Amino acid sequence: DFDSLDVVNSDRNHVWHHLSQHKAYETSDPMVIVKGEGMRVWDAKGNEYLDAVSGAVWTVNVGYGRTEIADAVRDQLVSMNYFAHSAGNVPAALFSKKLIEKMPGMSRVYFSNSGSEANEKAFKIVRQIAHKKYGGKKTKILYRERDYHGTTIATLSATGQLERRAQYGPFVPDFVEVPHCCEYRAQEEADKDNYGVWAADQIEKVILQEGPETVGALCLEPITAGGGVIEPPAGYWDRVQEICRKYDILLHIDEVVCGLGRTGKWFGYQHYGVQPDIVTMAKGVASGYAAISCTVTTEAVFEAFKEDENPRLGYFRDISTFGGCTAGPAAALVNMQIIEDEKLLENVTMQGEYLRGRLNQLKEKHPLVGDVRGKGLFAGFEMVKDRTSKEPVDEATASAVQAHCMASGVIIGRTNRSFETLNNTICLAPALIATQADIDQIVDAIDEALTEVASKL
Numbered sequence: 044d045f046d047s048l049d050v051v052n053s054d055r056n057h058v059w060h061h062l063s064q065h066k067a068y069e070t071s072d073p074m075v076i077v078k079g080e081g082m083r084v085w086d087a088k089g090n091e092y093l094d095a096v097s098g099a100v101w102t103v104n105v106g107y108g109r110t111e112i113a114d115a116v117r118d119q120l121v122s123m124n125y126f127a128h129s130a131g132n133v134p135a136a137l138f139s140k141k142l143i144e145k146m147p148g149m150s151r152v153y154f155s156n157s158g159s160e161a162n163e164k165a166f167k168i169v170r171q172i173a174h175k176k177y178g179g180k181k182t183k184i185l186y187r188e189r190d191y192h193g194t195t196i197a198t199l200s201a202t203g204q205l206e207r208r209a210q211y212g213p214f215v216p217d218f219v220e221v222p223h224c225c226e227y228r229a230q231e232e233a234d235k236d237n238y239g240v241w242a243a244d245q246i247e248k249v250i251l252q253e254g255p256e257t258v259g260a261l262c263l264e265p266i267t268a269g270g271g272v273i274e275p276p277a278g279y280w281d282r283v284q285e286i287c288r289k290y291d292i293l294l295h296i297d298e299v300v301c302g303l304g305r306t307g308k309w310f311g312y313q314h315y316g317v318q319p320d321i322v323t324m325a326k327g328v329a330s331g332y333a334a335i336s337c338t339v340t341t342e343a344v345f346e347a348f349k350e351d352e353n354p355r356l357g358y359f360r361d362i363s364t365f366g367g368c369t370a371g372p373a374a375a376l377v378n379m380q381i382i383e384d385e386k387l388l389e390n391v392t393m394q395g396e397y398l399r400g401r402l403n404q405l406k407e408k409h410p411l412v413g414d415v416r417g418k419g420l421f422a423g424f425e426m427v428k429d430r431t432s433k434e435p436v437d438e439a440t441a442s443a444v445q446a447h448c449m450a451s452g453v454i455i456g457r458t459n460r461s462f463e464t465l466n467n468t469i470c471l472a473p474a475l476i477a478t479q480a481d482i483d484q485i486v487d488a489i490d491e492a493l494t495e496v497a498s499k500l
């Protein structure tokens with residue numbers, strides 16, 4: 044029970060919201076979400092919304108109001124809430140076993156609390172291996188233009204998005220950018236007939252420039268998420284794997300967005316037949332019912348920490364206080380069980396195809412829609428002023444489409460916020476439980492928004 048006016052005022056006066064400009068506090072009431080159920084949320088004013096982005100940032104994979112997860116977390120907290128991860132606990136052991144069963148070739152799970160932190164652990168693993176095995180060489184970590192890996196200084200140093208990075212430098216040394224692989228916006232000099240292999244070859248070029256003996260890892264999103272919902276072009280992943288093996292470079296795949304079913308398989312990389320050395324995940328691991336993230340490695344990576352000339356340096360000397368919380372794995376275990384019991388991977392594949400079909404119809408109808416992309420229930424479309432020039436729509440147009448949907452009760456997302464350009468990709472990532480009727484409501488709202496916004500251009 045609460046007084047909603049008091050909540051809204053307290054929020055306006057005291058909460059510093061993520062990613063919000065100060066004028067928003069002055070010109071409008073903050074949106075305070077007070078309830079969620081299934082695919083829907085309600086704000087403090089009683090407005091109902093269909094959430095097409097699973098908690099705004101692709102997180103609530105199994106939907107809101109899952110009492111079976113809440114109950115499991117409560118039971119776990121009552122029996123044993125916390126002990127540092129130097130000891131084991133029941134849900135962490137059971138969840139790790141279940142997770143590894145879905146990840147052939149992988150072996151060990153290291154727990155922390157956010158996607159950024161999981162990636163930091165991965166970077167520390169790579170750096171320590173560089174020192175243990177390669178005499179301090181191979182400390183460089185390659186990341187890709189347009190990929191996002193987190194909010195801390197090291198993960199920002201590995202992020203290829205200008206708007207996220209600007210004014211936060213200087214960055215951590217030995218993070219090196221490789222070119223993006225967005226076919227729709229293929230680089231001018233690219234081989235358009237063989238784009239996937241060409242784009243992967245650009246990674247090899249960077250490796251050769253830097254010196255392969257200095258490069259320890261390549262960190263990639265399976266499908267670039269916040270950078271524009273960019274599916275890797277055909278041939279890309281095979282070549283990436285080949286390049287990593289050729290130069291003894293660890294492949295770290297960031298599944299923070301795609302992991303746990305978003306694309307119709309347990310993990311995004313599993314669509315492409317690639318075998319990573321390190322996989323990181325967060326968001327959908329417990330669908331937002333608890334904070335949990337995982338850095339999963341192969342047995343070979345784990346083994347690299349087995350011995351050292353100096354036994355005090357031998358092991359992975361990392362610790363995360365709340366990586367030992369039991370609420371995370373307790374929630375994650377039930378989350379996975381729900382995905383299995385409710386056959387959500389199948390649902391994602393089926394509804395994902397339906398969603399993309401409907402978005403392609405929008406493309407036929409609205410010249411504003413330039414390119415439809417994505418996999419499973421992870422979709423995006425770029426809005427352009429003109430299909431030939433592919434000039435992105437301006438900020439006002441892109442935000443008007445979003446605002447129009449919001450006014451009609453559908454929350455949609457937008458990616459690619461890089462200042463002047465590429466603010467133009469609408470992103471959809473509804474919960475994995477979405478029905479055809481939900482998809483219709485989402486796409487109908489976008490259809491109307493595009494009509495309305497185009498009529499005012």
Ligand code: PMP
Pocket residue numbers: 100156157158159160162191192193194264268269297298299300325326
């Ligand atoms: N990696 C990717 C691909 C992400 O999209 C995000 C979050 N948007 C992160 C890492 C960072 O996760 P977190 O916000 O939990 O730190």
